[in-house]
Amino acid sequence: MKVLSKVYTALIFFFLYAPIGVLILFSFNDSKSRVTWHGFTLKWYEELFNNDQLMDALIVTLSVAALTAVFATIIGTVSAVGIHSLGKRMKRVFLTVNNIPMVNPEIVTAVSLLLIFVFVSEATGWFEMGFLTLLLSHITFSIPYVILQVSPKLRQMNAHMYEAALDLGCSPVRAFFKVVLPEIMPGILTGALMAFTLSLDDFVISLFTSGSSAQPLSVVIYSMTRHRVSPEVNALSTILFVTVFVLLLVVNIAQMRDDAKKKAAR
Amino acid sequence: MSVDTIIDLKNIVVSFDGETVLDDLSLSIRNGEFVTLLGPSGCGKTTTLRIIGGFVTPDSGDVFFAGKRVNDLPPHKRQVNTIFQRYALFPHLNVFENVAFGMRLQKKKNAEIKERVAELLKLVNLKGFENRRVHTLSGGQQQRVAIARALANGPQVLLLDEPLAALDLKLRKDMQLELKKMQKSLGITFIYVTHDQEEALSMSDTVVVMNEGVIQQIGTPQDIYNEPKNAFVADFIGESNILDGIMRADFVVEFFGRKFACLDRGFAPDEPVDVVIRPEDIDIVEPMKGHLTGKVTEVTFKGVHFETIVDFKGFKWMIQTTDYYPVDSVIGIVLNPEDIHIMKKSEYSGLYGDYSSYSEEFDELADPTIDLTDEGGGESVD
Secondary structure, eight states: HHHHHHHHHHHHHHHHHHHEEEEEEHHHHHSOOSSSSSOOOHHEEEEHOOOOOOOOEEEHHHHHHHHHHHHHHHHHHHHHHHHHTSSSHHHOOOOOOHHHHHHHHHHHHHHHHHHHHHHHHHHHHOOOSSSSHHHHHHHHHHHHHHHHHHHHHHHSOHHHHHHHHTTTTTOOHHHIIIIIIIHHHHHHHHHHHHHHHHHOOOOOHHHHHHHTTTTTHHHHHHHHHOOOOOOOHHHHHHHHHHHHHHHHHHHHHHHHHHHHHHHOOO | OTTTTTEEEEEEEEEEEEEEEEEEEEEEEEOEEEEEOOOTTTTSHHHHHHHHHHHSSSEEEEEEEEEEEOOOOOOOGSSSSEETTTTTOTTTSSHHHHHHHEEEEHHHHHHHHHHHHHHHHHTTTTTOOTTOGGSSHHHHHHHHHHHHHTTTOOSSEEEESTTTTTTTTHHHHHHHHHHHHHHHHHHHHEEESSSSHHHHHHHHEEEEETTEEEEEEOOHHHHHSSSSSSHHHHHHSSOOOOOEEEETTTTTEEEEEEEOOOOOOOOOTTTEEEEEEEEOEEEEEEEGSSSEEEEEEEEEEEESSSEEEEEEETTEEEEEEESSOOOOOOEEEEEGGGGOOEEEETTTTSSSSSOTOOOOOOOOHHHHSSOSSSGGGGGGGG
């Protein structure tokens, strides 16, 4: 029985990670073949960095992700604080409303964002589909996740802590920055990280809202694969995978250290 | 308003979600006094404290601090500091920075802050704890940090919201003494909220007994205990046997069909009254010699005394006695005039003071003052 469960677990991990393993492996394959191994090379990485289209897309993706993380985190945190200060009933209403976009099919979000962007840009002529609309759509779908991360931290906080800060002479704004913010910081950071990775990861919504002037990686790779999958894409995917993996590792280790410290303290 | 009144609440009305929490409450607090607001949860005592602290704005009525109306003054501009339930220390700061928090805001010089923090930590017996993180401290130590932090700004009035509720009994008793000593040596006003009547009686100069948003009685601990104003106070402070009686004349009260001498007067002839007899005041004698005779139905050993429930004609009394009388034995009791306290009839008449349904377990379950949740006092209406 024990052996069986181990085999089962191994199989699951195999199927989960084998495709990524193959992708990483073939990013070092000295041939365009996707079947046979022709020896180790780094030339796809070299070509990748010389491929302007992919590099431009990478810059778009990273800058959108970074900006999304910043704006979605600020807006989400402010919203979470606002929701927290509402009465019990309104709080529940808002948190439910906040959950809907997360379970909403992405394609619905994508189409509805596309529609409103087209409508506003045609009605006002303020902007065209491009970097701005891409960024706005990413911020939009990231905000609920930030709220979801920050709200529990606010709930766990000792409600009197804010009052204690006021009591000792802080103005309300100062009390927020000096006492509340440090207390909910872990939630804010997790929220920012989530916004960053969600933006990095997104394809469906980006496809609809990016326009032709600023296309993120996912969209560019998609259009490339319609002709042929270049091993450069393997190389790029490997880089992205490793980046996200390291990021996750760092966050988890930090979390573990924090927990261990708290446990030791008790 | 007298000169040494520091806080004056006038006709305060507060309601949350349409529920009245404080109903036309007026209260004056003298400078340097140790005042305790005492009552079961939901009686409005915490709300009263929060009004003084500036965290609740009354719907109507005025709050005066040292003669000035402070209704609209936000908490951070008031010269009062609060010790909150569950301490509310800042976990991201160490002990030193927690205590220094208020002084840092006032932009005091570093050297001055250092000196003052050391002084305060010495006052609360936490010398050498400066660099400890607050979550590495025990409950009692956290409590001390909270006290030091609240005193750091040199408040004229310290508000304490059930500060000892989370500590165990032994520690609580020690802290009671320490707080009382501290208050005396600092010479500032303490306003203390608790649902623990023993705590209130042992620490306070003045006790304010509250129920359902209304002050029931204000007085010294002795006054409150010996001359309760109504059945609620009599029952809430200590144990009481409360009986129906009729005032036949000045100094004469009739209950159980018998006239007793008492020390009270000024009632209308034949006015119905509540009679309070404290369980420890009752003398037990042989059945033949007693004013009344009854049968023991229950005995509980309490260490110092036996808690004996005695049936007098269907009405059960509690008697605290150092002698053991077994269940079913018949005893007589003698009531001296000073043991009999007369109260005017009130809305609370008939609600308390009968031990017929008394049992330890029931008492605990039905006692609204035993707080099982972490929120206490007037906040339950929130």
